[in-house]
Amino acid sequence: xxxxxxxxxxxxxxxxxxxxxxxxxxxxxxxxxxxxxxxxxxxxxxxxxxxxxxxxxxxxxxxxxxxxxxxxxxxxxxxxxxxxxxxxxxxxxx
Amino acid sequence: xxxxxxxxxxxxxxxxxxxxxxxxxxxxxxxxxxxxxxxxxxxxxxxxxxxxxxxxxxxxxxxxxxxxxxxxxxxxxxxxxxxxxxxxxxxxxxxxxxxxxxxxxxxxxxxxxxxxxxxxxxxxxxxxxxxxxxxxxxxxxxxxxxxxxxxxxxxxx
Numbered sequence: 001x002x003x004x005x006x007x008x009x010x011x012x013x014x015x016x017x018x019x020x021x022x023x024x025x026x027x028x029x030x031x032x033x034x035x036x037x038x039x040x041x042x043x044x045x046x047x048x049x050x051x052x053x054x055x056x057x058x059x060x061x062x063x064x065x066x067x068x069x070x071x072x073x074x075x076x077x078x079x080x081x082x083x084x085x086x087x088x089x090x091x092x093x094x
Numbered sequence: 095x096x097x098x099x100x101x102x103x104x105x106x107x108x109x110x111x112x113x114x115x116x117x118x119x120x121x122x123x124x125x126x127x128x129x130x131x132x133x134x135x136x137x138x139x140x141x142x143x144x145x146x147x148x149x150x151x152x153x154x155x156x157x158x159x160x161x162x163x164x165x166x167x168x169x170x171x172x173x174x175x176x177x178x179x180x181x182x183x184x185x186x187x188x189x190x191x192x193x194x195x196x197x198x199x200x201x202x203x204x205x206x207x208x209x210x211x212x213x214x215x216x217x218x219x220x221x222x223x224x225x226x227x228x229x230x231x232x233x234x235x236x237x238x239x240x241x242x243x244x245x246x247x248x249x250x251x
Binding site for chain 1: 169170195196197198199203219221
């Protein structure tokens with residue numbers, strides 16, 4: 001599950017942001033390592049929402065980071081993002 | 095259309111939250127200083143204002159969908175096509191459909207027709223956030239009342 005989620009997300013990022021696919025790793029931080037800004041991330045979120053049939057809770061995540069309750073690594077390192085996507089997909093099917 | 099104030103929508107004609115669609119009218123004025131410069135002898139409604147009109151139409155749909163709790167701001171314009179000239183005095187019929195209601199953003203497909211003819215269209219991304227200032231919300235409520243935003247119907251919906 002995890003590897004296919006990562007492949008889907010990495011392909012979305014490569015296509016949306018014109019980033020070479022082979023530079024996108026599970027350990028990559030979308031903002032710090034890949035240089036994706038918030039507007040490009042909206043495009044990525046739209047593609048992820050569509051691909052997985054979910055709604056990434058971006059407002060909640062942003063609030064938690066701004067309040068110091070979470071770090072950006074928890075949401076924007078790709079393996080962590082993919083784990084959260086898997087969680088949202090599982091919750092949808094439950 | 096209060097074109098110099100960037101208030102481009104005159105009237106909400108139809109709003110269907112089940113279908114996630116909206117249709118509005120926008121009357122291009124016969125005269126405006128904008129047309130004196132754009133262009134002398136060949137006055138045209140600027141394409142960026144047509145895109146803005148589609149963004150405002152989409153915005154009212156998002157405001158309705160969020161029950162006036164969120165304010166949309168234009169963030170991205172994609173696949174914008176300006177298919178024919180719009181001249182002073184023409185009546186625009188503008189439609190928008192909410193393609194995706196994301197967390198903190200929305201994606202719409204909007205289009206303008208003049209006398210039934212496809213005039214322009216685009217896919218728009220809007221950032222959606224709490225009203226950053228109570229004066230903005232108050233102003234939007236005043237505009238809403240003027241253009242026939244169905245506040246009561248939504249409150250009971």
